Amino acid sequence: MRTRRAEIGVSYEHVDISSDIRDSVSLMSYVDVASGESDSLSLTIQDRERKWMGGWMPQKGDHISAEMRFYDWESEGSHWGMKCGDFEVDEIKISGPPASCSIGAVSIPRSEAFNEEERTKNWEDVTVREIAAEIAGRAGLALYYEAEEIPVKSLEQDKQTDCKFLYSVCEKYGLAMKVFAEKIIIFSEAVYEAAAPVTTLRYEDFSQYNYNSSLEGTYTGAKMSYTDPGTGEDHIVTVGGGDRIMEINEEADSAADAQRKAVAELNNANKKAVTFSGTIMARKEMLASCCIAITGFGKPDGIYYLDKVTTKVGSSGASQQTFEAHLVGNRMDGANVVLDPQKEPEEAGVGTEYTVVKGDTLWTISERFLGTPLRYAEIYDLNQDVIEAEAQSRGKKDSSNGHWIFPGTVLQIPAAEGDEPDGEQ
Incomplete structure (x- = not known):
């Protein structure tokens, strides 16, 4: 036995x-x-x-x-x-x-230079990788950097430890960072969120679960004001749209720098939009920064990114895992960013068609036409055949419930609240 x-x-x-x-x-x-x-x-x-x-x-x-x-x-x-x-x-x-x-x-290593000594320094004309490499070298740590090269014209480290400062730099530019096994690991969370799920969890796998969908603390767009250090001119960078706009007060070196920071802060806030946590029997695939599929719950089904995984082993030889995760697909990394405020979004009526452009998600399309991002599932249900066919034509197994949509796809938009089809009262 x-x-x-x-x-x-x-x-x-x-x-x-x-x-x-x-x-x-x-x-x-x-x-x-x-x-x-x-x-x-x-x-x-x-x-x-x-x-x-x-x-x-x-x-x-x-x-x-x-x-x-x-x-x-x-x-x-x-x-x-x-x-x-x-x-x-x-x-x-x-x-x-x-x-x-x-x-x-x-897991922070024993290095006073890394996690105890407060340092003040002006970083100029460097990249995020170069900042990380200097800090890693000073602490005697290896560096694994899996992200784009991000230029930094000027950045101040003001009485911060290298550890806290590097965490803040990564967060500011939308990168993930962890310290593990004498290594600093920095990676693009957007790339990891787009990866295939490593395992599927079904309803019956859970001894406890909690699903939460919330508008509190989440946004449909962001607006960032900054002064160009070269010209002294004031600019406004906008991301997305809608009526829940995050106001960002942050210095920026350029329009591109402002874009990265605005998008990063918006995406960090919107991780709280849809979350799932639960307790299961331990699985080897459950590693933080991986994606998992959750099925058998109905509307909560989808692809989730693992933010935290806790594995416990007791004296009896039993083990369990608890995890915290957020739904993928709401990221706006590819959103259009302009130096002037965007026009007010048009309202949808019955039978409205919309052609997907780069940077769109069902979440943002729902917010634009229906006044709330939470009706994204209605758009998917109405266009499921079209969305799935397009995803498969692009080499995907499926669209992950509308996570993958592509420019040029024509979507039917359901009626906004209060709209009635012709002939109905």
Whole structure:
């Protein structure tokens, strides 16, 4: 009879202590984050013999590496492992009775130059890659950069650690960043959101789930005012349209620089528009920054980007994962950006046709014609055959429920609120 089980492997200060602590660890939790903060690890250890109060007492800054191993998981003979990475102890708690020790650790490396020393510097005529390379070199870290070259004419680091400053630079330009296994990893979240889903989760896979669709804190467009440093002229850059416009007050070197910053801030805010979280049995494919497909729920079905994945292993050999994700397809990276305010959007009547242009999404089309982005599913339902046929002609398996739409596609727009077909009262 198959017995599914999970085990942990832990090295402390480069010494394997797995066998020493296996019977006393009541829980190990690994948090994998796509961007914006470090990965983390926590261990809760039963300390009946009070070793962890004495000679085994951890110290802040100690090094931990960990992995999780899964045996006979999906089926007999299905074994796999998950390397959690390298961590630095940053919190120790002793409590009781019964006596226990809790150890918290983060993936930021032990480098005062990277995460403790505050630095003031004016960066001039560099790229984001060059900023990251200098910071990585100073901290003794490797750099993996998977994004376009972004020029920066001038940027001030004002009493910030290199770690916090680089996080802020990446966020400002719409890039994701994480520190993992002695590496700084910077990548284009837009590219990762466009990737095929690594696994499909069905309704029956969940022991708990939560879907949320909200307008609060989300926007249909953005407007950014800036002064050209070369000419001294004031300009306005607009992205998108509609009635929920984000006002951005940010310095910019040029129209292109303003465009990147406005689009990045708008997309960061709109990640909250549609979110999904849940608890499932652990899966090896569930890694932050990957996409998953969710099906069997109805309207919540779609492709989601994993923002955070938490994997836990308990003393009984059981394991579960919880995750937080946002729906892909609402990104406006390809939106048209102009130096003058856009015209007010036209209103749709019954039978309106619209031809898709570069940068459109069903979300923005719905906002433009129907007054709310939340009716995007109605546009997809009305045009499903056309959208799916066009996606397949472009080499896609399908459109991912309208995520993929292409310039030149003619869409039928449903009636806006209050419109009545001819002949009806």
